[in-house]
Amino acid sequence: MDGLSSIQSLEALSKMLSQGRDDEEDEQPVSATARLGPGHIGPTKCNRNVPPVVSKNSKDIWSEEEVPEGSELDDTWDPRQQPEYEILFKQKITTEDVFLGMSRKDPSSACCECMLIKIKLPDTKIADVFLDVKEKFLDLRSAKFKLGLHLPHPVDSKTGKACFISEAQTLEVTLTMQREMDFINFA
Structure with a gap:
Protein backbone atom coordinates (compact mmCIF):
# COMPACT_ATOMS: atom_id res chain seq x y z
CA MET A 1 0.00 0.00 0.00
CA ASP A 2 2.79 2.44 0.59
CA GLY A 3 3.49 2.36 -3.18
CA LEU A 4 0.09 3.86 -3.97
CA SER A 5 0.03 6.49 -1.26
CA SER A 6 3.48 7.97 -1.73
CA ILE A 7 3.86 11.44 -3.17
CA GLN A 8 6.40 10.21 -5.73
CA SER A 9 3.93 7.71 -7.19
CA LEU A 10 1.22 10.38 -7.47
CA GLU A 11 3.62 12.75 -9.26
CA GLY A 20 0.48 13.55 -24.50
CA ARG A 21 -0.38 17.22 -24.02
CA ASP A 22 1.66 20.09 -25.38
CA ASP A 23 -0.26 22.84 -23.54
CA GLU A 24 1.75 25.20 -21.40
CA GLU A 25 -1.39 26.17 -19.49
CA ASP A 26 -1.63 22.70 -17.91
CA GLU A 27 1.06 23.56 -15.38
CA GLN A 28 -1.40 25.73 -13.45
CA PRO A 29 -4.47 24.07 -11.93
CA VAL A 30 -7.57 25.22 -13.85
CA SER A 31 -11.15 24.14 -13.21
CA ALA A 32 -13.05 22.31 -15.96
CA THR A 33 -15.57 25.13 -16.35
CA ALA A 34 -12.85 27.74 -16.88
CA ARG A 35 -11.73 25.93 -20.03
CA LEU A 36 -15.21 26.14 -21.59
CA GLY A 37 -16.29 29.01 -23.82
CA PRO A 38 -19.30 30.00 -25.92
CA GLY A 39 -18.30 27.54 -28.63
CA HIS A 40 -18.88 24.64 -26.26
CA ILE A 41 -22.64 25.30 -25.96
CA GLY A 42 -24.83 22.95 -27.96
CA PRO A 43 -23.87 19.93 -30.02
CA THR A 44 -20.35 19.69 -31.35
CA LYS A 45 -19.72 20.13 -35.04
CA CYS A 46 -18.66 16.54 -35.57
CA ASN A 47 -21.83 15.16 -33.91
CA ARG A 48 -24.32 17.14 -35.97
CA ASN A 49 -26.38 14.96 -38.22
CA VAL A 50 -27.93 17.72 -40.28
CA PRO A 51 -29.21 16.47 -43.60
CA PRO A 52 -28.10 18.54 -46.56
CA VAL A 53 -30.70 20.92 -47.93
CA VAL A 54 -31.90 19.69 -51.27
CA SER A 55 -33.78 22.17 -53.36
CA LYS A 56 -35.87 21.27 -56.36
CA ASN A 57 -34.78 24.35 -58.23
CA SER A 58 -31.31 25.81 -57.83
CA LYS A 59 -32.78 29.34 -57.83
CA ASP A 60 -34.98 28.71 -54.78
CA ILE A 61 -33.78 30.52 -51.67
CA TRP A 62 -36.08 28.70 -49.20
CA SER A 63 -38.17 25.57 -49.06
CA GLU A 64 -41.95 25.41 -48.76
CA GLU A 65 -41.69 24.18 -45.14
CA GLU A 66 -39.98 27.44 -44.10
CA VAL A 67 -42.80 29.69 -45.36
CA PRO A 68 -45.62 30.17 -42.81
CA GLU A 69 -49.11 29.18 -43.84
CA GLY A 70 -51.09 32.03 -45.40
CA SER A 71 -48.11 34.26 -46.19
CA GLU A 72 -48.84 33.97 -49.91
CA LEU A 73 -52.01 35.94 -49.21
CA ASP A 74 -50.21 38.86 -47.54
CA ASP A 75 -50.31 41.71 -50.02
CA THR A 76 -49.05 45.06 -48.77
CA TRP A 77 -50.18 46.82 -51.94
CA ASP A 78 -53.83 45.81 -51.63
CA PRO A 79 -55.90 49.01 -51.15
CA ARG A 80 -58.73 47.27 -49.26
CA GLN A 81 -58.88 48.11 -45.56
CA GLN A 82 -58.57 45.60 -42.76
CA PRO A 83 -61.82 45.21 -40.81
CA GLU A 84 -62.02 45.43 -37.03
CA TYR A 85 -61.94 42.02 -35.42
CA GLU A 86 -61.91 40.49 -31.97
CA ILE A 87 -60.74 37.03 -30.87
CA LEU A 88 -62.57 35.45 -27.93
CA PHE A 89 -62.11 32.04 -26.33
CA LYS A 90 -65.08 29.83 -25.42
CA GLN A 91 -65.58 26.96 -23.01
CA LYS A 92 -68.26 24.32 -22.94
CA ILE A 93 -69.35 24.14 -19.31
CA THR A 94 -72.21 22.48 -17.47
CA THR A 95 -73.82 23.09 -14.09
CA GLU A 96 -71.40 20.62 -12.50
CA ASP A 97 -68.53 22.82 -13.63
CA VAL A 98 -70.10 26.06 -12.38
CA PHE A 99 -71.66 25.06 -9.07
CA LEU A 100 -69.90 21.90 -7.98
CA GLY A 101 -66.46 22.35 -9.56
CA MET A 102 -66.33 18.69 -10.54
CA SER A 103 -64.15 19.12 -13.61
CA ARG A 104 -60.62 20.44 -13.79
CA LYS A 105 -61.68 23.50 -15.81
CA ASP A 106 -60.82 27.01 -14.77
CA PRO A 107 -61.54 30.41 -16.40
CA SER A 108 -58.19 30.51 -18.23
CA SER A 109 -57.89 30.21 -21.99
CA ALA A 110 -55.95 26.95 -21.52
CA CYS A 111 -59.27 25.23 -20.75
CA CYS A 112 -61.11 26.66 -23.76
CA GLU A 113 -62.19 24.40 -26.60
CA CYS A 114 -63.27 26.99 -29.17
CA MET A 115 -62.14 30.29 -30.59
CA LEU A 116 -64.71 32.91 -31.61
CA ILE A 117 -63.61 35.56 -34.09
CA LYS A 118 -65.96 38.53 -34.49
CA ILE A 119 -65.29 40.51 -37.67
CA LYS A 120 -67.12 43.81 -38.26
CA LEU A 121 -68.09 44.24 -41.92
CA PRO A 122 -70.15 47.44 -42.30
CA ASP A 123 -72.07 47.91 -45.58
CA THR A 124 -71.25 44.38 -46.73
CA LYS A 125 -73.58 41.67 -48.01
CA ILE A 126 -72.90 38.10 -46.95
CA ALA A 127 -72.97 36.99 -50.60
CA ASP A 128 -69.93 39.20 -51.28
CA VAL A 129 -67.80 37.64 -48.52
CA PHE A 130 -65.18 34.97 -49.26
CA LEU A 131 -63.97 33.06 -46.18
CA ASP A 132 -61.23 30.42 -46.12
CA VAL A 133 -59.99 28.84 -42.88
CA LYS A 134 -56.80 26.80 -42.71
CA GLU A 135 -55.12 25.23 -39.70
CA LYS A 136 -53.28 28.41 -38.64
CA PHE A 137 -54.68 31.09 -40.95
CA LEU A 138 -58.01 32.79 -41.64
CA ASP A 139 -58.51 34.55 -44.99
CA LEU A 140 -61.51 36.86 -45.42
CA ARG A 141 -62.11 38.98 -48.52
CA SER A 142 -64.89 41.20 -49.78
CA ALA A 143 -65.13 44.18 -52.13
CA LYS A 144 -64.20 46.62 -49.31
CA PHE A 145 -62.29 44.50 -46.78
CA LYS A 146 -59.42 42.05 -46.65
CA LEU A 147 -58.29 40.20 -43.52
CA GLY A 148 -55.39 37.76 -43.37
CA LEU A 149 -55.28 36.60 -39.75
CA HIS A 150 -52.63 34.28 -38.32
CA LEU A 151 -54.48 32.33 -35.63
CA PRO A 152 -53.02 32.04 -32.10
CA HIS A 153 -53.74 28.27 -31.95
CA PRO A 154 -54.12 25.58 -34.63
CA VAL A 155 -57.77 24.91 -35.42
CA ASP A 156 -59.83 22.20 -37.10
CA SER A 157 -60.73 23.91 -40.36
CA LYS A 158 -63.41 21.34 -41.29
CA THR A 159 -65.63 21.72 -38.20
CA GLY A 160 -65.85 25.52 -38.01
CA LYS A 161 -69.08 27.52 -38.20
CA ALA A 162 -69.73 31.02 -39.51
CA CYS A 163 -72.76 33.17 -38.78
CA PHE A 164 -73.48 36.64 -40.20
CA ILE A 165 -75.47 38.91 -37.88
CA SER A 166 -77.00 41.47 -40.19
CA GLU A 167 -78.20 43.87 -37.41
CA ALA A 168 -74.65 44.30 -36.08
CA GLN A 169 -73.06 43.75 -39.53
CA THR A 170 -70.70 41.27 -37.91
CA LEU A 171 -69.44 37.89 -39.07
CA GLU A 172 -68.90 35.44 -36.20
CA VAL A 173 -66.60 32.52 -36.96
CA THR A 174 -66.43 29.72 -34.36
CA LEU A 175 -63.44 27.37 -34.70
CA THR A 176 -62.52 24.31 -32.65
CA MET A 177 -58.94 24.52 -31.37
CA GLN A 178 -56.49 21.64 -31.65
CA ARG A 179 -53.67 21.75 -29.12
CA GLU A 180 -51.15 19.12 -28.12
CA MET A 181 -52.08 19.02 -24.43
CA ASP A 182 -55.88 18.94 -24.81
CA PHE A 183 -56.01 15.38 -23.53
CA ILE A 184 -54.98 16.75 -20.11
CA ASN A 185 -57.61 19.48 -19.93
CA PHE A 186 -60.50 17.55 -21.45
CA ALA A 187 -59.93 14.04 -20.10
Missing part, protein backbone atom coordinates in the same frame (compact mmCIF):
# COMPACT_ATOMS: atom_id res chain seq x y z
CA ALA A 12 4.69 9.94 -11.61
CA LEU A 13 1.04 9.17 -12.37
CA SER A 14 0.32 12.86 -13.06
CA LYS A 15 3.35 13.11 -15.35
CA MET A 16 2.33 9.97 -17.21
CA LEU A 17 -1.22 11.23 -17.80
CA SER A 18 -0.08 14.64 -19.01
CA GLN A 19 2.69 13.42 -21.37
Whole structure:
Protein backbone atom coordinates (compact mmCIF):
# COMPACT_ATOMS: atom_id res chain seq x y z
CA MET A 1 0.00 0.00 0.00
CA ASP A 2 2.79 2.44 0.59
CA GLY A 3 3.49 2.36 -3.18
CA LEU A 4 0.09 3.86 -3.97
CA SER A 5 0.03 6.49 -1.26
CA SER A 6 3.48 7.97 -1.73
CA ILE A 7 3.86 11.44 -3.17
CA GLN A 8 6.40 10.21 -5.73
CA SER A 9 3.93 7.71 -7.19
CA LEU A 10 1.22 10.38 -7.47
CA GLU A 11 3.62 12.75 -9.26
CA ALA A 12 4.69 9.94 -11.61
CA LEU A 13 1.04 9.17 -12.37
CA SER A 14 0.32 12.86 -13.06
CA LYS A 15 3.35 13.11 -15.35
CA MET A 16 2.33 9.97 -17.21
CA LEU A 17 -1.22 11.23 -17.80
CA SER A 18 -0.08 14.64 -19.01
CA GLN A 19 2.69 13.42 -21.37
CA GLY A 20 0.48 13.55 -24.50
CA ARG A 21 -0.38 17.22 -24.02
CA ASP A 22 1.66 20.09 -25.38
CA ASP A 23 -0.26 22.84 -23.54
CA GLU A 24 1.75 25.20 -21.40
CA GLU A 25 -1.39 26.17 -19.49
CA ASP A 26 -1.63 22.70 -17.91
CA GLU A 27 1.06 23.56 -15.38
CA GLN A 28 -1.40 25.73 -13.45
CA PRO A 29 -4.47 24.07 -11.93
CA VAL A 30 -7.57 25.22 -13.85
CA SER A 31 -11.15 24.14 -13.21
CA ALA A 32 -13.05 22.31 -15.96
CA THR A 33 -15.57 25.13 -16.35
CA ALA A 34 -12.85 27.74 -16.88
CA ARG A 35 -11.73 25.93 -20.03
CA LEU A 36 -15.21 26.14 -21.59
CA GLY A 37 -16.29 29.01 -23.82
CA PRO A 38 -19.30 30.00 -25.92
CA GLY A 39 -18.30 27.54 -28.63
CA HIS A 40 -18.88 24.64 -26.26
CA ILE A 41 -22.64 25.30 -25.96
CA GLY A 42 -24.83 22.95 -27.96
CA PRO A 43 -23.87 19.93 -30.02
CA THR A 44 -20.35 19.69 -31.35
CA LYS A 45 -19.72 20.13 -35.04
CA CYS A 46 -18.66 16.54 -35.57
CA ASN A 47 -21.83 15.16 -33.91
CA ARG A 48 -24.32 17.14 -35.97
CA ASN A 49 -26.38 14.96 -38.22
CA VAL A 50 -27.93 17.72 -40.28
CA PRO A 51 -29.21 16.47 -43.60
CA PRO A 52 -28.10 18.54 -46.56
CA VAL A 53 -30.70 20.92 -47.93
CA VAL A 54 -31.90 19.69 -51.27
CA SER A 55 -33.78 22.17 -53.36
CA LYS A 56 -35.87 21.27 -56.36
CA ASN A 57 -34.78 24.35 -58.23
CA SER A 58 -31.31 25.81 -57.83
CA LYS A 59 -32.78 29.34 -57.83
CA ASP A 60 -34.98 28.71 -54.78
CA ILE A 61 -33.78 30.52 -51.67
CA TRP A 62 -36.08 28.70 -49.20
CA SER A 63 -38.17 25.57 -49.06
CA GLU A 64 -41.95 25.41 -48.76
CA GLU A 65 -41.69 24.18 -45.14
CA GLU A 66 -39.98 27.44 -44.10
CA VAL A 67 -42.80 29.69 -45.36
CA PRO A 68 -45.62 30.17 -42.81
CA GLU A 69 -49.11 29.18 -43.84
CA GLY A 70 -51.09 32.03 -45.40
CA SER A 71 -48.11 34.26 -46.19
CA GLU A 72 -48.84 33.97 -49.91
CA LEU A 73 -52.01 35.94 -49.21
CA ASP A 74 -50.21 38.86 -47.54
CA ASP A 75 -50.31 41.71 -50.02
CA THR A 76 -49.05 45.06 -48.77
CA TRP A 77 -50.18 46.82 -51.94
CA ASP A 78 -53.83 45.81 -51.63
CA PRO A 79 -55.90 49.01 -51.15
CA ARG A 80 -58.73 47.27 -49.26
CA GLN A 81 -58.88 48.11 -45.56
CA GLN A 82 -58.57 45.60 -42.76
CA PRO A 83 -61.82 45.21 -40.81
CA GLU A 84 -62.02 45.43 -37.03
CA TYR A 85 -61.94 42.02 -35.42
CA GLU A 86 -61.91 40.49 -31.97
CA ILE A 87 -60.74 37.03 -30.87
CA LEU A 88 -62.57 35.45 -27.93
CA PHE A 89 -62.11 32.04 -26.33
CA LYS A 90 -65.08 29.83 -25.42
CA GLN A 91 -65.58 26.96 -23.01
CA LYS A 92 -68.26 24.32 -22.94
CA ILE A 93 -69.35 24.14 -19.31
CA THR A 94 -72.21 22.48 -17.47
CA THR A 95 -73.82 23.09 -14.09
CA GLU A 96 -71.40 20.62 -12.50
CA ASP A 97 -68.53 22.82 -13.63
CA VAL A 98 -70.10 26.06 -12.38
CA PHE A 99 -71.66 25.06 -9.07
CA LEU A 100 -69.90 21.90 -7.98
CA GLY A 101 -66.46 22.35 -9.56
CA MET A 102 -66.33 18.69 -10.54
CA SER A 103 -64.15 19.12 -13.61
CA ARG A 104 -60.62 20.44 -13.79
CA LYS A 105 -61.68 23.50 -15.81
CA ASP A 106 -60.82 27.01 -14.77
CA PRO A 107 -61.54 30.41 -16.40
CA SER A 108 -58.19 30.51 -18.23
CA SER A 109 -57.89 30.21 -21.99
CA ALA A 110 -55.95 26.95 -21.52
CA CYS A 111 -59.27 25.23 -20.75
CA CYS A 112 -61.11 26.66 -23.76
CA GLU A 113 -62.19 24.40 -26.60
CA CYS A 114 -63.27 26.99 -29.17
CA MET A 115 -62.14 30.29 -30.59
CA LEU A 116 -64.71 32.91 -31.61
CA ILE A 117 -63.61 35.56 -34.09
CA LYS A 118 -65.96 38.53 -34.49
CA ILE A 119 -65.29 40.51 -37.67
CA LYS A 120 -67.12 43.81 -38.26
CA LEU A 121 -68.09 44.24 -41.92
CA PRO A 122 -70.15 47.44 -42.30
CA ASP A 123 -72.07 47.91 -45.58
CA THR A 124 -71.25 44.38 -46.73
CA LYS A 125 -73.58 41.67 -48.01
CA ILE A 126 -72.90 38.10 -46.95
CA ALA A 127 -72.97 36.99 -50.60
CA ASP A 128 -69.93 39.20 -51.28
CA VAL A 129 -67.80 37.64 -48.52
CA PHE A 130 -65.18 34.97 -49.26
CA LEU A 131 -63.97 33.06 -46.18
CA ASP A 132 -61.23 30.42 -46.12
CA VAL A 133 -59.99 28.84 -42.88
CA LYS A 134 -56.80 26.80 -42.71
CA GLU A 135 -55.12 25.23 -39.70
CA LYS A 136 -53.28 28.41 -38.64
CA PHE A 137 -54.68 31.09 -40.95
CA LEU A 138 -58.01 32.79 -41.64
CA ASP A 139 -58.51 34.55 -44.99
CA LEU A 140 -61.51 36.86 -45.42
CA ARG A 141 -62.11 38.98 -48.52
CA SER A 142 -64.89 41.20 -49.78
CA ALA A 143 -65.13 44.18 -52.13
CA LYS A 144 -64.20 46.62 -49.31
CA PHE A 145 -62.29 44.50 -46.78
CA LYS A 146 -59.42 42.05 -46.65
CA LEU A 147 -58.29 40.20 -43.52
CA GLY A 148 -55.39 37.76 -43.37
CA LEU A 149 -55.28 36.60 -39.75
CA HIS A 150 -52.63 34.28 -38.32
CA LEU A 151 -54.48 32.33 -35.63
CA PRO A 152 -53.02 32.04 -32.10
CA HIS A 153 -53.74 28.27 -31.95
CA PRO A 154 -54.12 25.58 -34.63
CA VAL A 155 -57.77 24.91 -35.42
CA ASP A 156 -59.83 22.20 -37.10
CA SER A 157 -60.73 23.91 -40.36
CA LYS A 158 -63.41 21.34 -41.29
CA THR A 159 -65.63 21.72 -38.20
CA GLY A 160 -65.85 25.52 -38.01
CA LYS A 161 -69.08 27.52 -38.20
CA ALA A 162 -69.73 31.02 -39.51
CA CYS A 163 -72.76 33.17 -38.78
CA PHE A 164 -73.48 36.64 -40.20
CA ILE A 165 -75.47 38.91 -37.88
CA SER A 166 -77.00 41.47 -40.19
CA GLU A 167 -78.20 43.87 -37.41
CA ALA A 168 -74.65 44.30 -36.08
CA GLN A 169 -73.06 43.75 -39.53
CA THR A 170 -70.70 41.27 -37.91
CA LEU A 171 -69.44 37.89 -39.07
CA GLU A 172 -68.90 35.44 -36.20
CA VAL A 173 -66.60 32.52 -36.96
CA THR A 174 -66.43 29.72 -34.36
CA LEU A 175 -63.44 27.37 -34.70
CA THR A 176 -62.52 24.31 -32.65
CA MET A 177 -58.94 24.52 -31.37
CA GLN A 178 -56.49 21.64 -31.65
CA ARG A 179 -53.67 21.75 -29.12
CA GLU A 180 -51.15 19.12 -28.12
CA MET A 181 -52.08 19.02 -24.43
CA ASP A 182 -55.88 18.94 -24.81
CA PHE A 183 -56.01 15.38 -23.53
CA ILE A 184 -54.98 16.75 -20.11
CA ASN A 185 -57.61 19.48 -19.93
CA PHE A 186 -60.50 17.55 -21.45
CA ALA A 187 -59.93 14.04 -20.10
